[in-house]
Amino acid sequence: YYGQQSYQQPLQYHLYAPLGPHKQNLLSFQRTVHDIFLKDNIREDLQKKAEATLQVIPSITLPNVDSYHSLVPLDLHVAKPQGKNAQPQPASTFGHTSWVYKATNNKDGLVYILRRLEGFRLSNEKAIRVVEHWKRVLNANVVTVHDAFTTRVFGDNSIVFVFDYFPNAQTLQEVHFGTNSRYQNRHHGTNQNQNANTEHMLWTYIVQIASALKTIHAAGLAARTIQPNKILLTNKNRIRINCCSIFDVIHYEGGRTLLDLQQDDYVAFGKLILSIACNNPHAMHNAQKSMDFVGRTFPSDLKNFLLYLFNGPTVGVRTMEEMFSMISFQVIQNFDSSLHQNDVLESQLSKELENARLVRLLCKFGFINERPEFAHDHKWSETGDRYLIMLFRDYVFHQVDENGNPVLDLVHVLTCLNKLDAGTDEKIMLVSRDEQNCLIVTFRELKRAIEASFSELQKRG
Amino acid sequence: YYGQQSYQQPLQYHLYAPLGPHKQNLLSFQRTVHDIFLKDNIREDLQKKAEATLQVIPSITLPNVDSYHSLVPLDLHVAKPQGKNAQPQPASTFGHTSWVYKATNNKDGLVYILRRLEGFRLSNEKAIRVVEHWKRVLNANVVTVHDAFTTRVFGDNSIVFVFDYFPNAQTLQEVHFGTNSRYQNRHHGTNQNQNANTEHMLWTYIVQIASALKTIHAAGLAARTIQPNKILLTNKNRIRINCCSIFDVIHYEGGRTLLDLQQDDYVAFGKLILSIACNNPHAMHNAQKSMDFVGRTFPSDLKNFLLYLFNGPTVGVRTMEEMFSMISFQVIQNFDSSLHQNDVLESQLSKELENARLVRLLCKFGFINERPEFAHDHKWSETGDRYLIMLFRDYVFHQVDENGNPVLDLVHVLTCLNKLDAGTDEKIMLVSRDEQNCLIVTFRELKRAIEASFSELQKRG
């Protein structure tokens, strides 16, 4: 079956829409086709995500696990095996060989991440019950865990944690310290502009992690995974703490108090930020030097914040109150930008929903207009609905300039269709094909005519 | 010969895949917290907004104002005139009769709000230049002012302020104290669950207004319009301070200091929250009683916050730092909710990706088919490209069942269009209108025909 071949071909996004040089220096009322529809980069990003979600690798056969099927191994951040037949070597942060699969749940049809720790034997049932607490941790900066169970379908004793799936997500490790990272060759401290950007990004990270920690600590839990390789970047500057609950399960009888673990989170938080600020995963090896660098490169509040994370207050333990009091303006700023982002997304979404309606509308046009069986219909007359619809179709698409040459004005088309869809009271003038008569009609009336004709078709169908 | 089939490709790419974190099994209180900004039916909401944006009132003729056209008066919150012929009496918060219009700017094609104050004579140019400062205030909780100018096209001396347009927005006055308000018959303090919701909403308002004030005060300005009838609710729980800059212009020579005005903002903020908390627009008439009520009904931090707004600190003036220190947890929670909202919107957006493509394709069809100027074209023949295109259009849209009744199969239409878009090698059979001849042609061939016709149109245009 050759059809399968096509699966292996990557999508060629550049063919979707014309590449071409985008026109520059347009006036504010001028648009190109790129400006009218969804921005190419957003679309491409979302399409890539959809593609990643749908991707299957048919040659590899993995078993179904519980209610999850169509497993696809995902450990992409693992170094590629050298030999042709070498088995990929999975990561082992958790002291167990760990595998990550994308899988579809047959109960809800949604795609999840299964993280499997190989060779884990559950001895205390209470350990896995911890996940129940985690399930209720809902924070936009925490990857929600949905389930945890043990299984032997892989031919061993494994524990599987089920997480939300974020297609094309990268870990901060990959983003900042990976071989292809765009931060790779940056040297902070030299370029003012770059520093401002970095500072902005740092605060964004800080606010998000702080928000996550707030929720986690308030739930009586500790994150324990504030590490660059356990935090996902799922969108621009949008991070999520991943793999939560795993340590709680596998080190259930660790014997450390919650307070200790939570205080550890603060320190791990500090380390993470410090290493990203210094653009060096090993910044903590020489903490003093790194802190000096931060002090020199960024405003002092960042350094003070890190000092608080590392050393805590002079008296007592670190608290959320104190932490937030140091970053309240940063929080409010991030809040503001996320609301802005909301607005942008909403306007994009409304545009696309409009397009969906337009497609349905244009299809209705297609169904109604020029139907041969109606051509000889006696009801077809100069006053019939379909006559109106036909003239309107002409009005929308057959504009000409003063020399009679066709005008291809997409904005005109979309404007007319949108008004039609909304059924506004604006009047337009249609002209009969013999140019003898004018018909003055509102969009509302046209909408009614189309609805009537369409429902007539439906009745017949 | 069935090898041909191998060209058949499954329709696979650009399929919809559910995206984003999945929230199942949430407890209801979790939902309310995380869905602060989330409207239950985004699609319907956006559709209504689109309709509101496009709506015109044909019988009313208003002049064009500067570069703004298609004005529609919007003063809906004005009490209806009693008599049959009574003129609607517009509101006059600003000491001038004030009118609100929706209008389209011909410079960028966007819809704006024009707020016109009647009978305002500008004698000091500096007054109107204040708006320049306001233009730079960008906050997701402030309705941005874009422009201010004077005009006489209404037959009087008017000053017009141009703001962002939010379709279907309501003022807090309408939402909370209006005659049809859903809060109308609520009596706080009796129902625990309702109180929790109200508290939650109050904090959301507080955080947003605080965020707006932060930006405004940081810009060296004062809001001056923290009043229920000057704050818009544009989405679920999403508020924006409206009408900023107007007081600055019309009271330009007011003689009050910035510090005074900013401190007034805090007090107005307190009054607003108090009246909403008490569900009584006149709560300030008996401030003590109202504060007692708040103290009884809601947790003490709300009361403390209000006390700070009303009385300020024991020493010195109210500051943003102090204010935020009282609400930092509320801010972080709202931040989290807005990120959740982002996730939801993004996943909605990812569903609708293919619409724009289909619109573009159908528009090409529309431009080519049935052009009257081609009807008499001698090149039009039974073998011409446009003949093919016409027959294909029939094939796509004019399917009938065995009784000759129309079949309205949107999936068939989209399948054909998608294949056409990609130009597959699949062959289809077209039948001439007189049903004498069959034409067998691939989608690739059809695609080429449409491209050729379209580029011919372009050349002529």
Place this chain on the structure above:
Amino acid sequence: AILQLWGKPDKIRFTELSNPVEWASVPSQPPNVDLREDSPLSLVGMPYYREQLLSAWPSHLVFEVGKPPPKIDSDILAKQKLHDYVGYAPNPRRTRRYQVESTKVQEKPGQVQAPRFRSEKALQGESDDRIDENTPWSAVAGELRPFDVPAMYHKVEIKYSRFGVDDFDFEFYNKTNYSGLETHITNSYSNPLLQLLKFTPMIKNYALHHTARNCLTETCLLCELGFLFDMLDKANGQNCQATNFLKTFSSISQASAMGLFEEGMPRSNQSLTGMIQSLNRFLMEKIATDFKSCPIEGRDESDMENALITSSMTCIKCSNCGTETMRPSNSFVRELAYPKKAKSLGSFSTVLKHSIERDGQTRGWCDKCRRYLSLTTKKVVQDVQPKVLMFNAAAISPESKMYWAEKNWLPREIGIVVQDKKFLCYQGTELNKVKERNPNVVVYELVGLVAEITGDQDTPPHLVGLIDVSFTNPGERKESSWHLFNDFLVRPVSQEEAMNFAPAWKLPSVLCFQQKSESNVVDNSWTERLDTGLLFKEIPLALMNTTCRTLSIQENPTPGTVVAIDAEFVALQKEEIEVKADGTREMIRPSRLSLARVSVLRGNGEAEGVPFIDDYIHTKEPVVDYLTLFSGIEPGDLDPMQSRHALVSLKVAYKKLWILLNLGCIFVGHGLLKDFRIINIHVPKEQVIDTVNIYFKPSRQRKLSLRFLAYYFLRQNIQTGNHDSIEDANTALRLYKKYLEFEDAGIFEQMLNN
């Protein structure tokens, strides 16, 4: 199936490698999805693609957003017939089917750009002044659609540069000898009616003769009309303002109650036509009353009323008891009433007859039956015919517009006969016959009319006057000379143009007829009968703390008497600026100034330099700025309760100057143009000696200040504190004398060059 072939076996050949028949592909199974109203369309997938998608649009195409929706021409809308909510109308074929209109360009047909400012012209030279300036106004009929307003009917606007109103090129709009009236004055909508009255000889004569008398009523509009008509005559084509008339008018509370004021009146509430018609009615009655208070020598006090009024009786009949009562119903202005269900459109005279004899049904009180009943009314015209017949056209209803759409419907002459309580009206050839038959026929001629111009929706309506100016030419009227008076735009037009209407944009509001016998009766004898008493009236002693000394009878001014003058002003309204969306700033109204003090000094004789007028003007409107530094006026100076000065009304102060003007005095002063403009008086050039102009060197292009001239030529420091009009007038006078000295010695040029 079986395929049978017949043929010779040796001829039969089958191809070894036959081409397969092309069949359509077996249709692939459509994806099994259910597309409901809200399911995403991406549920139907895309095949894999290796080339650019068909749906891609070329990226170089540029589309424009934000265009206003195209407007449907109003004449098409008017012709549409509704059928199932769809309007059908014949296609006028103005453009191709679905031709794109460039709605981006918002230029209206026939719009004329304002001329460049004089200062700009001076800078850039007069190079393009030779262009035929008729071009912008000449509308070619073919270019205009039936509803387009020709250029000269568009509302004209004054533009102010930083040099103020003097910089505006009024001449561009008016090259005739008939002065136009400026806009930007409250209630200046009445301009065309004022012009119409001015060119009606009857009214003009009455007004000027009345004004020359000693009428001191402050609210006398007839006096103000007289001042205005005199000014318009003297200006001889230069732009004028009806400032003082309108100021007086605007102070009459009765007029306010009638809704005759523009201010505070929402545009929608009353149509402009309605306003001018009410004004017409008000004004006629008011001036007739004004006349009574101070009639012209040797005339009866109701003389003017009789000339204006159509007296008739209304016969009211009760439908119940049948009692008839007669009431006089005199009116200054008749409203035209158009027969509602006429089979064919009647002539103007039939409409006129219908309007005057109008029978009516009203509900009213019957004294006899002692209750409200329906009453029938009938009008009976008596045998008194006015000299001037004013009509309000009231063309609002669709049927009335049908009449006015008729070509040449309005006759030039009508004849009226009142016989046996019957009112008869004739026009055209019929009238000519009647003239011969009946000596009692009174012939009226159309003097002119006021018309309302309604442009498209974006421009508010405004009024223009279309007037035959030949009526006020002294002597025989040879041929008519129609002019359009569109505020300060005045242009000659053809009679056909003037007397025809277009319901889409031009409809009459007020029509003025005058008895033919009164045409060209221009009585200028008032100049000889000028009541000059006001000049010699003693100033109240109590306030004689100035150096001012009233003229004695011996000092009676005669033509050529030199007087020195200076005036001071206060601001009643601040300047007003417009700031457009693109940030450009434009002054739309300069600050409104009002006369606060005027000083006139003797220019010759023993008492040279001694003031004989030093009037402070009682100002009732609130003053926003006393401009104390320049005017020397301080808060309270103009308030009778607080002032140290003898306050007089504006009218008294004005009238003194007007008398001096008409006695032929020569006014000496510095920068008098602005002073006269604000005083609202036009002084002919021959009567003005302005030291600004005397001491002006064209090569230096600079006007010298009084202070500088005083210092340089008189070695005197003036204006060290606030300005004082006596000092300034005196300085100007002495500068003038100095000039005469220099001229005498022949060294003026030399002195000026130094």
